[in-house]
Amino acid sequence: MDITVNILLTIATAATPLLIAAIGELVVERSGVLNLGVEGMMIMGAVGGFGAGYLTGSPWIGLLAAIIVGALFSLLFAVMTLSLATNQVATGLSLTLLGLGLSGMIGTSFVGQPGVRLPNLSIPGLSSIPVVGRLIFGQDPLFYISIALTAAVMWFLFKTRTGLTLRSIGDSHSSAHALGIKVIRYRYLAVIFGGACAGLAGGHLSLVYTPQWVENMSAGRGWIALALVVFASWRPWRVLAGAYIFGAVWIGQLHAQAFGIPVPSQFLSSLPYLATIVVLVLISRNKRLTMMNTPASLGQPFVPDR
Amino acid sequence: MMRLELVKRPQRSALFSVLSPFIAFALTMIAGAVLFALLGVNPLEAFNIYFIQPVSEVWQLHELAIKAAPLILIAVGLSVCYRANIWNIGAEGQFILGGIFGSIIPVLFPQFEGPLVLPLMLLLGMVGGALYAAIPALLKTRFSTNEILTSLMLVYVAQLFLDWLVRGPWRDPQGHGFPQTIQFGDSAVLPELMPDAGRANWGFVFALVAAVAIWLMMSRMLKGFEVRVMGSSPRAGRFAGFGFSKMVFFTFLLSGALAGLAGISEVSGAIGQLQPVISPGYGFTAIIVAFLGRLNPLGIVAAGLVLALTYLGGEAVQSALGISDKVARVFQGMLLFFVLGCDTLIHYRIRLIGLAAPKLEAAPKLEEAR
Numbered sequence: 014m015d016i017t018v019n020i021l022l023t024i025a026t027a028a029t030p031l032l033i034a035a036i037g038e039l040v041v042e043r044s045g046v047l048n049l050g051v052e053g054m055m056i057m058g059a060v061g062g063f064g065a066g067y068l069t070g071s072p073w074i075g076l077l078a079a080i081i082v083g084a085l086f087s088l089l090f091a092v093m094t095l096s097l098a099t100n101q102v103a104t105g106l107s108l109t110l111l112g113l114g115l116s117g118m119i120g121t122s123f124v125g126q127p128g129v130r131l132p133n134l135s136i137p138g139l140s141s142i143p144v145v146g147r148l149i150f151g152q153d154p155l156f157y158i159s160i161a162l163t164a165a166v167m168w169f170l171f172k173t174r175t176g177l178t179l180r181s182i183g184d185s186h187s188s189a190h191a192l193g194i195k196v197i198r199y200r201y202l203a204v205i206f207g208g209a210c211a212g213l214a215g216g217h218l219s220l221v222y223t224p225q226w227v228e229n230m231s232a233g234r235g236w237i238a239l240a241l242v243v244f245a246s247w248r249p250w251r252v253l254a255g256a257y258i259f260g261a262v263w264i265g266q267l268h269a270q271a272f273g274i275p276v277p278s279q280f281l282s283s284l285p286y287l288a289t290i291v292v293l294v295l296i297s298r299n300k301r302l303t304m305m306n307t308p309a310s311l312g313q314p315f316v317p318d319r
Numbered sequence: 320m321m322r323l324e325l326v327k328r329p330q331r332s333a334l335f336s337v338l339s340p341f342i343a344f345a346l347t348m349i350a351g352a353v354l355f356a357l358l359g360v361n362p363l364e365a366f367n368i369y370f371i372q373p374v375s376e377v378w379q380l381h382e383l384a385i386k387a388a389p390l391i392l393i394a395v396g397l398s399v400c401y402r403a404n405i406w407n408i409g410a411e412g413q414f415i416l417g418g419i420f421g422s423i424i425p426v427l428f429p430q431f432e433g434p435l436v437l438p439l440m441l442l443l444g445m446v447g448g449a450l451y452a453a454i455p456a457l458l459k460t461r462f463s464t465n466e467i468l469t470s471l472m473l474v475y476v477a478q479l480f481l482d483w484l485v486r487g488p489w490r491d492p493q494g495h496g497f498p499q500t501i502q503f504g505d506s507a508v509l510p511e512l513m514p515d516a517g518r519a520n521w522g523f524v525f526a527l528v529a530a531v532a533i534w535l536m537m538s539r540m541l542k543g544f545e546v547r548v549m550g551s552s553p554r555a556g557r558f559a560g561f562g563f564s565k566m567v568f569f570t571f572l573l574s575g576a577l578a579g580l581a582g583i584s585e586v587s588g589a590i591g592q593l594q595p596v597i598s599p600g601y602g603f604t605a606i607i608v609a610f611l612g613r614l615n616p617l618g619i620v621a622a623g624l625v626l627a628l629t630y631l632g633g634e635a636v637q638s639a640l641g642i643s644d645k646v647a648r649v650f651q652g653m654l655l656f657f658v659l660g661c662d663t664l665i666h667y668r669i670r671l672i673g674l675a676a677p678k679l680e681a682a683p684k685l686e687e688a689r
Contacts (some may be wrong), residue, residue: 065328089656091657093659093660097659098663099662103606104656104657106658110604110651110652110655111652111653111655112652113648114646114651116643116647117644117645118646150450195366233471236468239468239494240472243468279479279480283476283479283480286473286476287472287476289468290472293464294464297465303463313349
C-alpha cells in the first residue's frame with residue numbers, strides 16, 4: 014500500500030511542472046500566439062529559482078524569483094513577436110536557445126551546491142490519515158497551486174467575458190481588432206502569464222523535484238508541455254489528464270530502470286519522448302477535432318492597421 | 320510613455336535586407352560588451368580574446384573551417400525547409416543518425432578497406448539522416464502531426480540511441496571501458512585538405528559545394544521556385560499544381576540528408592570514432608545560421624563562419640578568462656534575436672509614438688492611398 018502511495022506521489026511530482034507550464038502555454042495559444050520558448054523560460058525559471066533560493070535560503074523567495082524570471086524572459090518574446098511582428102516560430106526557438114545558454118552560464122557557480130526544498134504541506138492529524146492523508150494533505154505546495162491554476166484557467170477562459178474576448182482574439186485577431194479590442198495588449202498579458210507559469214514550472218524542478226541545479230535540467234519538459242497543449246486540443250482539463258499520463262510514463266520508466274528490467278536504460282529514458290510522438294499522432298489523426306479546436310490565428314503575426 | 324508602431328512599407332526594403340545582419344551583429348556586440356562588463360571583464364580585452372585571437376593564425380582558420388562545415392551543411396538544408404514554411408528543427412537528431420549510419424562500415428566491418436569505404440560511408444550517412452527526417456515528414460503528411468514537436472522529440476531519442484550504442488554493442492572491447500567505438504581505420508577517415516597547415520578536412524568543401532548547389536536550385540531551377548511559392552502562398556502553390564505532401568518530403572529528406580552528411584563528416588573527419596556526444600549542438604546552432612544568412616545559401620556560408628567563431632571564442636574565453644563556454648550559446652541566442660528583430664525593418668518602418676501625442680494621420684494616409 015505504501016509503495017502505491019509513494020508511486021502516486023512521485024507521479025504527481027513529475028506531472029506538476031508539465032501541468033503548470035502547459036496551462037500557461039494554453040492561455041498563450043488561446044490568444045493566438047505560439048510561443049515555442051517554453052523550454053527556455055522553464056530553464057531560466059529553474060536557474061533563477063535555484064539561485065534566489067540558494068542565496069537567500071528561502072525556497073519561497075526562490076519560487077517568486079522563478080516566476081519573475083520566467084515572466085521577464087517571456088517579455089522579450091512578446092516585444093519581438095507582438096511589437097515587432099517577428100516570426101513566432103523562429104523567435105520562440107531563439108528564446109529557447111538563449112535560455113539554455115544563459116541559464117548554463119548563470120548556473121556555472123551553482124553546480125554541485127546544495128539547494129533548498131519547498132517543504133511539503135503538513136496538517137497535523139489530516140496528513141497522517143492512512144493512504145489518502147499524504148495524497149490529499151501532504152504534497153508539495155505547487156501541487157495544490159497547479160490544480161488551482163487549472164481550475165482558475167478553466168473558469169477564466171470559459172466563464173468570464175475577458176476569457177471569451179481572449180479566445181475570440183485567438184480565433185480571429187482582425188475581427189477582434191475591428192471590434193475595438195486591444196489585441197496586442199491582451200496578447201502581451203497572455204504571453205507574460207505563460208512565461209510566469211513556465212518560470213514557476215522551472216522553479217518546481219529546482220526547488221521541489223530535484224532541489225539542485227543541473228545544466229539542462231528541464232530535459233525537454235518544455236517541449237512536452239507544448240505537445241500536451243496540442244494533445245489536449247486546447248482544453249484545460251485535458252491538459253491535466255495529459256500531464257498525469259506523462260508523469261506516469263516518466264516515473265514508470267524510472268521505476269523500470271530501478272527494478273533492473275533487462276531493457277537498456279537509454280530505451281526506457283526515451284519512452285517519454287516516444288510517447289509524446291505517439292500521442293501527437295493519435296490526436297492529430299482526428300482532423301476534425303484538431304481543426305475545430307485549434308485557435309484559428311495561432312502563430313500568425315498581427316500588425317494593427319490604423 | 321512611448322509605443323512602437325509598425326508602418327508597412329510599400330515594398331521590401333533592399334537596403335535593410337542587406338544591412339539587417341550587420342545591424343544585428345553590431346547590436347549583439349553591444350549587448351555582449353554589457354554582458355562581459357557584468358561578468359567583471361574588460362569588454363575590449365574579452366572581444367580581443369573572443370573574436371580576434373581565435374582567428375589570428377593559419378591553423379586556427381582551419382579550426383574555424385572544421386566548426387563551420389557542419390553548421391553550413393545543416394543550415395543550407397534547413398533554409399530550404401524554412402523557405403517552404405516547413406519547420407524541421409530536429410537536424411541535431413538527423414546529424415546524429417547520419418553519424419551512426421555512416422559508422423556502420425568502420426565499426427562493424429573494420430577489415431573492409433580501400434577507396435570505396437569513404438564514399439559509401441558518406442552515402443550511408445546521408446541515407447541515415449534522410450531516413451530519420453522522413454519520420455516527421457511521414458507523420459505530418461499522413462496524420463498532419465505537428466512536425467516541430469515530432470522532429471524535436473526525435474533529437475532526444477537519437478541522443479539516447481547513440482549513447483546506448485557506444486556504451487553497449489558498439490563499444491570498443493579494447494577501449495579500457497571508455498564509452499566509444501574503435502578508432503576508424505585509415506581508409507575511413509575523411510582526409511585533411513592541407514595536412515601541413517591545419518586540420519580542416521573535406522567536410523568544408525562539401526559544405527561549400529552544397530551551398531552553391533542549393534543556391535543554384537533555389538534561384539535557377541523550377542524546384543526552387545516551387546519551394547518559394549509553397550512557402551509564401553500555399554494556396555497559389557496548390558493552384559499551380561505543386562503537391563504539399565511532396566514538398567514536405569522533399570524538404571525534410573533534403574535537409575535530413577545534408578544533416579546526415581554533416582554528421583558522418585564530423586565523426587569521420589574531426590573525431591575519428593563514435594562517442595556518446597558528437598555534436599556541441601550544431602543542429603540547433605544551424606537554425607541561427609540559416610536565419611542569420613537570410614535563408615540564402617551564400618549568406619549562410621558567411622553566417623556559418625561567424626557562428627563557428629562564436630564556438631571558438633567561447634572556448635578561448637573559457638581558458639583565458641575562466642568564463643563558462645556557455646557564453647557562446649548566449650552570443651548565438653542574442654544574435655538570432657537581433658537578426659529576427661532587424662528583419663522587421665525590411666518590411667516595416669518603425670515609429671515611436673508618444674501616447675499623449677495628438678493623432679494627425681489623415682494626411683499621410685491620403686498620400687498612401689494615392
